Amino acid sequence: MLDDTMKQQLQAYLGKLQRPIRLIASLDDGASSAELRALLQDIASLSDQVTFDESGSDARKPSFLIAREGETRGVRFAGIPLGHEFTSLVLALLWTGGHPPKVEADVIEQIKGLDGDFKFEVYMSLSCHNCPDVVQAASLMAILNPRVQTTVIDGALFQAEVDERQIMAVPMTYLNGQVFASGRMTVEEIVAKLDVKSEAREAAKLSAKDPFDVLIVGGGPAGAAAAVYAARKGIRVGVAAERFGGQVNDTMAIENYISVLETDGPKFAAALEAQVRHYEVDIMNLQRADKLIPASEPGGLVELQMANGGSLKARSVILSTGARWRNVNVPGEQEYKNRGVAYCPHCDGPLFKGKRVAVIGGGNSGVEAAIDLAGIVQHVTLIEFADALKADAVLVSKLKSLPNVSIHLNAQTTEITGDGARVNGLGYKDRVSGEVKHVELEGVFVQIGLVPNTEWLKGTLELSRYGEIVVDAKGHTNVAGVFAAGDCTTVPYKQIVIAAGDGAKAALSAFDHLIRTPVAEAVTA
Incomplete structure (x- = not known):
């Protein structure tokens, strides 16, 4: 089932298992079951920590459960998790086997502390590059919390089920039999949606932060480049982003970024975040800006009010909120979104x-x-x-x-x-x-095409008739101390490489502003 190269790579990963696990299959006589059997047999042959049996009796066939030895709960895959989901399979094996996930400790504690019983069903397709984030998030939750059940379902393989539930877009997530979410979500987003008290805690945490020298709004290529260039100046830098990586996460193939011959959006976004974190930038993810309040005096603080009620302050702000898919705006579009x-x-x-x-x-x-x-x-x-x-x-x-x-x-x-x-x-x-x-x-x-994410800025700074932030050659807006970069601006040609260069330019302009502008007395008092 797996070629020799994949077997070698998988065997190396399975060497990290810290405890034995079982692959419990529910199969029938079909070709898909035979294919899944071969895959699971290959996996079991690569580690003495993995056993495989066909004792499962789940109604969905083919499917299999990944469980710790001696347990009958875990993560279930209904389908053959190859393609984009092969990484999800490997991670589920590792996490079940005791290998620690690369997730913040407070998020892990949130998952373990969720109050309630949660049964997730995640419908995906093997060609979907947005699906693995949801699959991996729901899988991790089931592994960490015994009150969470997760089943990952290949919509192409279980077409009758997809038709019955009228699923026409993936990832589609059901919780306890009801639609929970459609589209890409991170584990932090899912947990925040389930933990009703998290928003107030997060707002208080934001408001308690000291002012930044440079605060960047948006975590796409422009925002990431701005963060790196600003942080290298040795100043205090923060990034508040709804989703780090921005629209890049939804891009399938990237073949025109100079020096990178070929990659995909999620990998590129992960590389952006890794480089920003390398410079110890304060990344505040899942944060949506709601209002910009300019400084009341030269050298004063710009305030950013967040949708969750928190607020952030900074001596300069770089807006890099990007853009989103444009709607065609005809009757039926919204009514049948995700239904065709x-x-x-x-x-x-x-x-x-x-x-x-x-x-x-x-x-x-x-x-x-x-x-x-x-x-x-x-x-x-x-x-x-x-x-x-x-x-x-x-x-x-x-x-x-x-x-x-x-x-x-x-x-x-x-x-x-x-x-x-x-x-x-x-x-x-x-x-x-x-x-x-x-x-x-x-x-x-x-x-x-695209529409800029700037509605929240109307009346605060100058926008073009298309809603783009008007900037000069150095990224200045018409508000002192506020700069902008990337797809949300009037800079032509919305390309990743242009957005990245634009972010670097805005960061240099913000630093130039800082060194030339005396700090207001109210800030130093």
């Missing part, structure tokens, strides 16, 4: 295997999505508002060579239709003839 309307073809594409889908958008993202989906679904209809596709020529050529793709130019999406439960079609207007047409399909992938 999707934004990540890599994550959700496998759920539409053999079905008909549309992609809205003819730029690089849209054309790449259409090409990827064409290898999975029955048919792809690409809808582009302009009179030509805007993607790179090599992508357009590839798209036009595919037999199961239809391209409609000069097409304005007017509505996404459904039967009340899920998408069943898309309406568009031919901008040349004026004719309104309807395409019957089961899924719509929206790929029409």
Whole structure:
């Protein structure tokens, strides 16, 4: 099942097991069960700390439980966890076997102290790069807390179950039989959602922090670069981010970052965070900024009020809040979000295997999505508002060579239709003839660009008509001591490498501001 290279790597990991574990399989006579049996036999053969048996009786077949020797609880995988989930499998084996997780000690204590019984069911697809975070978080919780049960389910393998629950986007997490969350979540986010008292504790912790020299809002490439450049000046630096890594976490392949031939978004985001932590920057993750209050006098403190009620203060602030997927804003989009309307073809594409889908958008993202989906679904209809596709020529050529793709130019999406439960079609207007047409399909992938995360700044500093923060060549905003960088600004070309350079520039400008601005008496008093 596993090739020799993977066996060697896995054997090295299994050498870290500190106690024996069991792989308890529930199998039938199908081909998938035979494949899972071979995988589990391979794993057991690599360590004398691992045993495998087929004594399981779970209703989901094929599935298997990873449990400590002598126990009948643990993490269950319903499916064959390869692809993006192979790392999740390895971590579940290690954690069950006593190897410590790389999670903050206070988060581990929060998990152990959760009050209640929690049964998680996490639906994923093996091609989803957002799913492992949720899978690994729920797995760790089940390993650390005996009142937590976790089952990880491959939606492509258990298609009937996915159809019954009308799951059309992954990761999809159920808690005690009810929908808990859709989309990527970290273990900290899940625990915070379950621990109702955590928000007040976190707010008090933020408000108690001493003022920063530079406070960065946002943890994407721009924010990470700003943090590194500022910290290297020997000053006090903090980063408040909703999700460290930002939109990079949702990027499948990165092949144009100079000196890095090829990587993926989650790996790149992890590398960003590791470098920032190397400089002992105070990272405050899962923190959403709500209001910016400029300094009341030159050299005074800028205040950042957070959504949880806490506040942070700093002598200078760098805004690097990034951007998010733009909505098409037609009837039916919000109603059928995660019920046929999707934004990540890599994550959700496998759920539409053999079905008909549309992609809205003819730029690089849209054309790449259409090409990827064409290898999975029955048919792809690409809808582009302009009179030509805007993607790179090599992508357009590839798209036009595919037999199961239809391209409609000069097409304005007017509505996404459904039967009340899920998408069943898309309406568009031919901008040349004026004719309104309807395409019957089961899924719509929206790929029409980005919108800056700046709504909370309206009325505080200057924004462009597109909502971007207006900056000069050095990253200054129109508010003293406040700088901005990356995709949330008017700087053209929203690319990772540009955002990183922009963040470095903003940090240097902030440092220049600090050394040239006397500290107000109120700050030193």
